[in-house]
Amino acid sequence: MIIAIKPGTAGAEVQEFAAQLEQQGVRVHFSEGIRQTVLGLVGDTTGIDADALLAHHLVEKVIRVQEPYKRANRLFHPADTRIDIAGPDGETRRIGAGYLGIIAGPCSVETREQIIGISQAVKNAGAAFLRGGAFKPRTSPYSFQGLGSEGLDLLLEAKKVTGLPIVTELMDINHLEAFADVDIIQIGARNMQNFTLLKELGRCDKPILLKRGYACTITEVLMAAEYVLAGGNDQIILCERGIRSFDNYTRNVLDLSAVPALKKQSHLPVIVDPSHATGLSWMVSAMAKAAVAAGADGLIIEVHNNPEKALCDGEQSITPETFASLMVTLKKYADIEGKKI
Ligand code: PEP
Ligand code: MN
Numbered sequence: 001m002i003i004a005i006k007p008g009t010a011g012a013e014v015q016e017f018a019a020q021l022e023q024q025g026v027r028v029h030f031s032e033g034i035r036q037t038v039l040g041l042v043g044d045t046t047g048i049d050a051d052a053l054l055a056h057h058l059v060e061k062v063i064r065v066q067e068p069y070k071r072a073n074r075l076f077h078p079a080d081t082r083i084d085i086a087g088p089d090g091e092t093r094r095i096g097a098g099y100l101g102i103i104a105g106p107c108s109v110e111t112r113e114q115i116i117g118i119s120q121a122v123k124n125a126g127a128a129f130l131r132g133g134a135f136k137p138r139t140s141p142y143s144f145q146g147l148g149s150e151g152l153d154l155l156l157e158a159k160k161v162t163g164l165p166i167v168t169e170l171m172d173i174n175h176l177e178a179f180a181d182v183d184i185i186q187i188g189a190r191n192m193q194n195f196t197l198l199k200e201l202g203r204c205d206k207p208i209l210l211k212r213g214y215a216c217t218i219t220e221v222l223m224a225a226e227y228v229l230a231g232g233n234d235q236i237i238l239c240e241r242g243i244r245s246f247d248n249y250t251r252n253v254l255d256l257s258a259v260p261a262l263k264k265q266s267h268l269p270v271i272v273d274p275s276h277a278t279g280l281s282w283m284v285s286a287m288a289k290a291a292v293a294a295g296a297d298g299l300i301i302e303v304h305n306n307p308e309k310a311l312c313d314g315e316q317s318i319t320p321e322t323f324a325s326l327m328v329t330l331k332k333y334a335d336i337e338g339k340k341i
Contacts, residue, residue: 001026001041001048004061009037017058024048036060046070067265069222071229072236077267083207083235085129085183089163093128095237096269100339101298102330103167103184103271104323105131107313108144109151117305119158121320125327126341129184130155130164131300135171136312137190144311149178156181167209167300173200182206189213189241189276192224202231209300211239211273214252218261225268238262238270239300240291242277251279251316254287259294271298275316281307284318285326292333299330 005014014037018028021039024047029040041048046069050062067073082097095101104122109115109132119130134151136144147154152168159166165183170176171191179185184207191197192213201208208228212221225236240259242252254277262270272291274284288299304310304317318326334341 001045001050001065002063003039003041003053003059004063005037005039005058006060007036009058011037013058014039017056021048044070067222068219069226069266071234072222072225072266072268074265074267079267081234081236081267081269083237083269085165085207087163087165087183088159091163093165094340095128095271096297098339099297100292100330100334100337100341101129101237101269101271102127102327102341103129103131103298103300104303105167106133106304106310107275107302107317108133108136108146108311109154110147110311112154112157114305115154115158116161118303118320119162119164121305122303122323123162123164125320125324126331127164127323127327128341129167130158130162131167131186131302132158133169133312135169135175137169137171137188138312146312152178152182159183170197170201173197176200176204179206184209184237187211192216193220195227198224198227199231202228202233204233205235206233207235207237208233209237209239209271211241212243212255212258214242214244216243218258218265221258221262222266225266236268237298238266238268239273240270240277240296241273250277250283252277254278254291256287256290256294259291259296263295269297270295271300272296273300275300275302275313275318279316281316281318281322284316285322285329288326289329289333292330292337292339295337297339301326 026043031038080097104127136146167184169186245253274287307314
C-alpha cells in the first residue's frame with residue numbers, strides 16, 4: 001500500500017503517523033520527494049482499511065498494491081483448490097483442479113416422486129451432485145417458499161436412493177443443525193454479503209457453494225469468500241450466476257469473464273449456473289458449454305421432469321432428456337479442457 005502525504009506536512013508529524021501505522025503490524029518505507037513524502041507499507045496490509053486512511057488529515061492519496069483478500073488470493077496459494085465429497089455410495093466426487101463437477105436437479109423440492117425421479121434421471125445422465133431447494137429465497141412472499149424441513153427430508157431420501165451428494169440453500173443460520181447431512185451448503189446470490197451468515201459458515205466443516213450477488217464485483221465475491229476462509233473453512237466453491245444489467249432479454253447477464261477473472265485472482269474452484277443466469281431453458285445448454293470452454297470447474301443446472309408445472313423457475317428448467325444429451329456433449333468439452341467429469 002502506498003500513501004502520499006499532503007505537501008507541506010512537517011517531518012515530525014509524518015514520523016508520528018508512520019509509528020501509528022507500524023503498530024498495525026506493517027513496516028513503513030519513506031520516500032522523501034522535493035514537495036511531498038510518500039510512504040510504502042510493507043507486509044500484510046489486509047488489516048489496513050484504505051478508506052479509513054483517506055479520512056486522516058495528513059493523507060492525500062492511498063493506492064492499494066496488494067488485493068484486500070489474502071486467503072482467497074492465488075498469490076499466496078498458487079495451486080488450485082479441489083473439493084472432494086464422498087457420497088453415501090462410497091464414491092468420491094470432485095470439483096476443481098482438473099475435475100468438472102456437475103450439479104443438477106430441480107429449483108425446489110416439490111414431492112417425493114418429483115425429487116426421486118429427477119435425482120435418478122440426473123444420476124443416470126452422469127451428474128455428480130443433486131441440487132434442490134428446500135428453503136427458497138423468493139422475491140414475493142406470496143410465491144411458493146419451498147417445503148422447508150420436509151423438503152430437506154425428501155432430498156436426503158433422494159441422496160440415499162441415488163448415492164448422490166446433495167446441494168441445498170441455507171438462508172438462516174438457525175437451520176444449520178438440520179443441514180447435518182447436507183453435503184454442500186449453498187449460499188444464494190441474495191445472501192452473498194450476509195456477513196453474519198458468512199462468519200458462522202467459517203466455523204462449519206462443510207463445503208460452501210457461494211453464489212455471486214447480482215450486483216457484486218469480482219473483488220466483493222472474493223471478499224465474501226475471505227469471510228468464510230478467515231473463519232477457518234477453506235472449502236469454498238464460487239459460482240457465477242449472472243449479474244444485473246440494462247438488458248432484460250435474459251433474466252440476468254451471464255458474466256462469463258468472471259470465470260477466468262476469479263480463477264486468475266483465486267485458487268478456489270469456480271462454477272457457473274446457466275439456469276439463473278439466463279432464465280431461459282432453451283439457452284441453458286449453449287451457456288453451459290460456453291462456461292466449460294471458459295474454464296469453469298463445474299456447472300449447477302436446474303432440471304425438472306415437468307417444467308410447465310414446476311412450482312419455481314420452470315421457464316429456465318431443462319428436462320431430464322435435454323440434460324442427458326447435454327451431458328454427452330459436456331463430456332467432449334471436458335476432454336478438450338483436459339478435465340475429468
Ligand atoms: C437457486 O439456486 O435456486 C437460487 C435461488 O439461486 P440464486 O441465489 O443464484 O438466485
Ligand atoms: Mn431456481
